[in-house]
Amino acid sequence: GESVGLHLPTLSVQEGDNSIINCAYSNSASDYFIWYKQESGKGPQFIIDIRSNMDKRQGQRVTVLLNKTVKHLSLQIAATQPGDSAVYFCAENMGGGNKLTFGTGTQLKVEL
Amino acid sequence: NAGVMQNPRHLVRRRGQEARLRCSPVKGHSHVYWYRQLPEEGLKFMVYLQKENIIDESGMPKERFSAEFPKEGPSILRIQQVVRGDSAAYFCASSPGGQIADTQYFGPGTRLTVL
Numbered sequence: 001g002e003s004v005g006l007h008l009p010t011l012s013v014q015e016g017d018n019s020i021i022n023c024a025y026s027n028s029a030s031d032y033f034i035w036y037k038q039e040s041g042k043g044p045q046f047i048i049d050i051r052s053n054m055d056k057r058q059g060q061r062v063t064v065l066l067n068k069t070v071k072h073l074s075l076q077i078a079a080t081q082p083g084d085s086a087v088y089f090c091a092e093n094m095g096g097g098n099k100l101t102f103g104t105g106t107q108l109k110v111e112l
Numbered sequence: 113n114a115g116v117m118q119n120p121r122h123l124v125r126r127r128g129q130e131a132r133l134r135c136s137p138v139k140g141h142s143h144v145y146w147y148r149q150l151p152e153e154g155l156k157f158m159v160y161l162q163k164e165n166i167i168d169e170s171g172m173p174k175e176r177f178s179a180e181f182p183k184e185g186p187s188i189l190r191i192q193q194v195v196r197g198d199s200a201a202y203f204c205a206s207s208p209g210g211q212i213a214d215t216q217y218f219g220p221g222t223r224l225t226v227l
Contacts, residue, residue: 008152032212043116043203043218044155051213089154093212099145099168100216102154 008087010107019077021106023090028071032093034100035064035075039086047075047088077108085110114139116206116219117186124225125194133189133222137206144187145205145216146179155203161187162210194226 013019031052036044050057050064057064063076073090087107091100117136125131137144147155160168161181181187201223205216
């Protein structure tokens with residue numbers, strides 16, 4: 001059922017440390033995954049994506065890891081900065097169309 | 113290089129009124145998606161449209177909600193006879209194509225408050 005009004009999981013890190021945000025996805029048939037960053041009052045911003053035929057993809061300061069065996073996705077942010085503070089969502093495309101299914105999100109707080 | 117535009121950014125309606133939310137996709141994008149977000153939750157898919165066609169409306173409530181993407185002009189999400197439970201942030205996204213790996217770019221959202 002729906003979870004309404006629950007607080008988001010929160011990850012607090014020190015500025016300069018690495019951050020790891022985890023996500024469990026639901027459908028073993030999903031073949032495309034995306035990480036979005038959402039700052040307060042704004043729309044989701046694309047960070048990085050990965051297809052199911054890969055297990056790792058790197059961008060600028062970010063790395064996404066995909067473990068299809070346990071249906072797990074992670075986002076690693078290197079040298080976390082105050083500007084990285086936001087809610088991070090993973091999303092999956094289950095195929096059969098182009099709609100995305102979003103996870104519940106993780107609040108990242110960067111402490112100075 | 114404008115991204116996805118949505119207006120209004122904030123909309124207040126009384127119960128029973130109609131709400132019209134507009135979305136202009138990234139220039140050149142012909143695929144539009146609408147999502148709804150309740151506080152502290154992820155986005156929930158509502159509808160996927162191409163110009164003059166509804167491709168997937170599996171996330172749309174059966175009543176009171178409709179969407180269109182005409183040949184000219186923005187995409188419109190229309191909510192008739194709004195109720196308090198419709199209060200949420202509504203986000204529009206667009207993509208250049210309809211392939212699975214075509215990245216969806218999101219607009220800033222419209223925050224609907226029903227009094």
